[in-house]
Amino acid sequence: MGPIWPSYYGDCSAVLFMIDAANPTQISSSCIQLLSLLSAEQLASVSVLILFNKIDLPCCMSLVEMKSLFRMQDIVSCASQPITMVETSARDGTGLPDVLQWLQATLRDPS
Ligand SMILES: Nc1nc2c(ncn2[C@@H]2O[C@H](COP(=O)(O)OP(=O)(O)OP(=O)(O)O)[C@@H](O)[C@H]2O)c(=O)[nH]1
Numbered sequence: 001m002g003p004i005w006p007s008y009y010g011d012c013s014a015v016l017f018m019i020d021a022a023n024p025t026q027i028s029s030s031c032i033q034l035l036s037l038l039s040a041e042q043l044a045s046v047s048v049l050i051l052f053n054k055i056d057l058p059c060c061m062s063l064v065e066m067k068s069l070f071r072m073q074d075i076v077s078c079a080s081q082p083i084t085m086v087e088t089s090a091r092d093g094t095g096l097p098d099v100l101q102w103l104q105a106t107l108r109d110p111s
């Protein structure tokens with residue numbers, strides 16, 4: 001669906017970017033999608049929450065591994081948007097309270 005994401009950018013108040021932490025083969029394409037999203041003019045001041053999902057699976061990558069593979073430190077320091085990261089499991093609910101809290105705070109005080 002990546003090619004049609006930009007048609008929604010104009011109405012965006014916050015971005016949740018979900019990465020499948022159990023799928024190392026998608027890391028590079030996911031990273032390119034993220035960089036393209038972060039460089040979109042319409043999203044220049046929209047807060048971004050990156051969700052590392054599927055952390056309940058035994059084969060998932062660790063947060064340290066994923067941050068290093070994505071070069072997250074470089075991405076965060078070059079991006080114009082505030083970027084937050086959270087580990088989640090849509091299956092067992094891990095991290096979901098943090099996601100809701102972030103959404104509430106972000107939509108209350110838009111940057
Ligand atoms: N174990 C686990 N499974 C999940 C989680 N989130 C989604 N799924 C499962 O993942 C499957 C969907 O695959 P996703 O990778 O989320 O969706 P997708 O990327 O559109 O599909 P693929 O192209 O097959 O990867 C469904 O069976 C979901 O139940 C999670 O946090 N943990």
Ligand SMILES: [Mg+2]
Pocket residue numbers: 020023
């Ligand atoms: Mg998938």
